[in-house]
Amino acid sequence: MSFALVLFYEGAAVVPPAEMAALRKLLARVPALEEALIFTPSTASDLYVDDGAAPPLGVQLHFARLEALEAAAGRGGLLQELGAALPSLAGAQATAQAFWRRDCPVDDPALRTPPGALPCSYVVHYPGPASDLNAWLDHYITGHPPLFRRFPGIRAIEILTRVDWVSHLPHARASHMQRNRVMFDSPEALTGALQSPVRHELREDFNSFPPFEGGNAHFPMWTEVLRP
Numbered sequence: 364m365s366f367a368l369v370l371f372y373e374g375a376a377v378v379p380p381a382e383m384a385a386l387r388k389l390l391a392r393v394p395a396l397e398e399a400l401i402f403t404p405s406t407a408s409d410l411y412v413d414d415g416a417a418p419p420l421g422v423q424l425h426f427a428r429l430e431a432l433e434a435a436a437g438r439g440g441l442l443q444e445l446g447a448a449l450p451s452l453a454g455a456q457a458t459a460q461a462f463w464r465r466d467c468p469v470d471d472p473a474l475r476t477p478p479g480a481l482p483c484s485y486v487v488h489y490p491g492p493a494s495d496l497n498a499w500l501d502h503y504i505t506g507h508p509p510l511f512r513r514f515p516g517i518r519a520i521e522i523l524t525r526v527d528w529v530s531h532l533p534h535a536r537a538s539h540m541q542r543n544r545v546m547f548d549s550p551e552a553l554t555g556a557l558q559s560p561v562r563h564e565l566r567e568d569f570n571s572f573p574p575f576e577g578g579n580a581h582f583p584m585w586t587e588v589l590r591p
Contacts, residue, residue, distance in 0.1 A: 367464040370422040374455040385448040395431035399589040407553040407583035417582035436530040459534035462523035467508040484546045484586040490577035491540030514556035519546040
């Protein structure tokens with residue numbers, strides 16, 4: 364478990380390879396960063412939802428301590444250089460939010476991604492609010508991960524819940540009540556899981572959630588994992 368800083372850029376831009384390289388170099392310099400995930404759009408087919416094209420870029424940064432996350436996002440933090448590294452996204456709607464990150468168990472976490480390819484995540488967010496956030500999170504954290512675990516080929520399950528934090532990034536501060544992510548070897552493996560009988564069980568559990576507003580959004584995204 365750790366703290367996660369999640370940045371998303373909304374819009375139609377495709378980030379050029381040179382900017383992606385600049386992003387990797389920048390992230391490698393961030394003090395106390397334990398792991399970085401870079402999300403770019405992929406495709407998959409879900410039995411129940413189609414939320415359209417995925418955002419052009421997402422970045423998720425893992426820190427052991429909230430103070431290290433806040434330092435990276437602070438006035439003198441290296442993440443202030445994101446704009447210079449990603450000029451093609453200057454007009455994008457950029458958001459940032461800090462979370463507490465929960466890793467849930469899977470039976471076989473070893474990736475079998477083909478050489479030169481990236482695994483694929485299904486990135487989901489729930490803006491909220493819920494009528495009773497405690498009851499909503501309790502239901503979700505208790506009920507959904509055991510069902511996720513039964514997806515064929517699943518490699519990771521992650522649940523993010525919000526925390527209070529200090530930021531001086533130019534990004535708009537998001538306040539989603541929860542994000543979650545499941546990861547697979549490939550988009551084909553993700554599609555296979557989303558077309559499996561387990562998907563029906565997840566929908567049944569979703570239909571029994573305590574009352575909440577804001578809907579949700581699901582995006583398949585290539586997932587590059589960097590460990591500085």
